Amino acid sequence: MTDTDKAYAVIMAGGSGTRFWPLSRSDRPKQFLALGPDARSLLRATAERVWGLIPPERTFVVTSELLRDQVEKELPELPPAQILAEPVGRNTAPCIGWAATHVRRLAPDAVMTVLPADHHIGDTASYIETLRQGLEAATHGDYVTIGIRPTRAETGYGYIEVGSELDPGVFSARRFVEKPNRRRAEQFVASGRFLWNSGMFFFLASRILEAIEQHLPGLGEQLQRYDEAASTGDEAALVARTYGDLPAISIDHGIMEKVSPVSVVPGSFEWSDLGSWTSAWELSERDPDDNVLPEGGVSIDATGNYAWAPKGKTVALVGVADLVVVDSGDALLVIPRERAQDVREIVAALRARDTEEK
C-alpha cells in the first residue's frame, strides 16, 4: 500500500471554456457549474471526491487570478496559500510544474496526483481505488496516467494504447493517440488495447520537475527561480511579471510523450470530460420522455430535450425534440442537441459583433 500521507492533490481549475455558453462565461467557467447529476459544482465535486483519500491540507488548486475568489468561496476548507492563481493561462505543463515546486518544498519525497476540476466521475469508490493504484505506481518513480475503459467509439477523446502488465492493475503505456476519426475509434475499441486519455496524472513532485528541466529547459529554469523566490517571499511579484512568458504547452505533449516509463492504470468508473451540452444531457437524470427539465418544468409531446433555467423559472416545452434550451438569465440559447458543439460559433459571432460595436 502507498503511504498516502505523502500524497498531494493538485486540482487544475483555471479553464475558461465557451462550450457551455450561455451558462459558462469567462468569469464563471464550467468548473463552477453544477452540470453533472448532482447539485454541486464540478470543482466542489472533484475536491470532495479526492478528499476521500487526500485531505484539504494537502490539496492545491491552480486557477486564474480572475477566479481565485470563487475558488476560495467554493472550497473554504482549503488553506488560501494553496490556491495558486496564474496571471494568465499557459496550458498544463507550466501549471503542473509550478504546483510541483510548491509540493516539493513542503515534502521533498511527495507523490502528487493532478486532476482536472471540470470532469464528471460516476463511481467514487472505484475512482478512489484507481487513484490509490496510480499513487502507488508513481511512488516507484513512474509517470502514471489513468486510462478509462471505453464504452463507445468516441471521437472526442484522445486514446492510450496499453502494453504489458507491469504490476497488478498497472500497465505500460505504449503510446498516446490524438482524437481519432470514427473508423479508427471503432478499431481502437474493438481491439481492447486502447483506453480513453483522462487527463489525470501521478508522479513524484521531484520527478516531474526533473523531467521538465530535461525536456522543457526554459520552463524548468523559470520554475527554479519561482521556487527560490518563494523562499524569500518574492514569488508573487516574479510570477506576476514573468508567467505570461512561459511556453504554453500541455503536459501530454511536453512531457508524457517524451519520458519513460509511462504507466497507465485502467479505470472502470463512469467518466466524462463534459465536453458539451450533449454530455450534460447524457449524464443527467431524464424523465420517461428523455427530457431533462428544471424543477417545475412542463413538457407536452416533447422528447429528448435538455433545458436549463434559473431557479424558479417555469420552462414549457411543447412538441419539440432533441433540443438544448439554456437560459442563463442574461442570455438564451436554443440549439439541436446534436449541434451542441457549435455553441462556439455563437460565442465567436457575439464577440465579433461586440468588437464591431466598439
Added chain:
Amino acid sequence: MTDTDKAYAVIMAGGSGTRFWPLSRSDRPKQFLALGPDARSLLRATAERVWGLIPPERTFVVTSELLRDQVEKELPELPPAQILAEPVGRNTAPCIGWAATHVRRLAPDAVMTVLPADHHIGDTASYIETLRQGLEAATHGDYVTIGIRPTRAETGYGYIEVGSELDPGVFSARRFVEKPNRRRAEQFVASGRFLWNSGMFFFLASRILEAIEQHLPGLGEQLQRYDEAASTGDEAALVARTYGDLPAISIDHGIMEKVSPVSVVPGSFEWSDLGSWTSAWELSERDPDDNVLPEGGVSIDATGNYAWAPKGKTVALVGVADLVVVDSGDALLVIPRERAQDVREIVAALRARDTEEK
C-alpha cells in the same frame, strides 16, 4: 358627412386570454403587450388610432377592476370617469350595453363605435375612413359592423355574408357564419361574397339599448337600474353587487343576429385578431431568414422562428426552424409555430399542477 361631434368610441379592454402565455398573464393580458410591428401596446395603438377621429373626451374604455390602473397608466389622456371597470367579465353584450348607458346620458342622440383593444390594424388612414362610413350608416339607425376583405381562407375567423349595396360602401349583412372548416372557408373566399367578422360595431347608443331591452330583457332591466343609480351616485355599488349576475352573452349572438337592418362596411385595411404567436410572427418585421429576433439576437442556420425576450437579453438560435421561443422573465416557452394554438394546454397543465400543490 357624419357629424362626428356626436360620435363616441367604446374600447373593450377587459380580455384575459392565455394564448400569448407566458407573456400574457391574467394581470397583464394581451391588450397591454406590444405584439404588433410597433412598440406601443395594442390598447395604446387602438386608442391613438381612433383618436384620429374621436377625441379622448368622447372615448370610453371598458375593462376589469384588476386592469383599471394599467388602463389609466396606458391612456393618461382619458378622463378617469370614462374607464368602466367590470367586477367580472360577462362577455360583450353587458359590456357594450353598460357603456351605452353612459354614452346616452352624456348625449342622447350619440352614435357609438365599439372596438376591441387587442387587434392589429395596418393602415390607419383606410381604417379611419371605414370608421367614418360605419358611423355615418349607424346615424341612420342601422346596426353596423365592419367586415374585412379576406386575404386567405382563414378558418380561425367568423365570416359575414354580404347582400346588396344600401349606400355607397355600405351593404346589407345577410348572415353571420361561425368559424368554417377549410373547405367552406375556401368556398367563402372564392365566392367574393364573404367578409371576415372583425368584431367592430356601430350603432346609436339609444338604439342598441332598445335592442337589448327587446332581445335580452333581463340585461335591459338591469342596465336601466344602473342608469338610474348613476344619476344618484349609486352606480358603483350596484354594479359591484350585481354585475356578476348579468347573462354572459356576446353582442353577436345576443343582438346582431336578431336585429335588422344590419349593415356591413367592407374594410380593406390590414387586420388581424392576433389570435396566437403565429399571428405575431406573421405581422412582425422579419429578417432575411424569416426570423423575428429581439434586438441583439443572433441566429445561425435558423429560419422562420419567432423569439421574444426581455430587453437586453441575448437570444441565440442555432439550427432550428419555425419555432416560437418566448421568454417572459419568469417563464420560458418553446413550441413549433404551427402548434402555437396549443399554448392553452400548457396554461391548463400549469393551473392543474398549481391546484394540486395547494
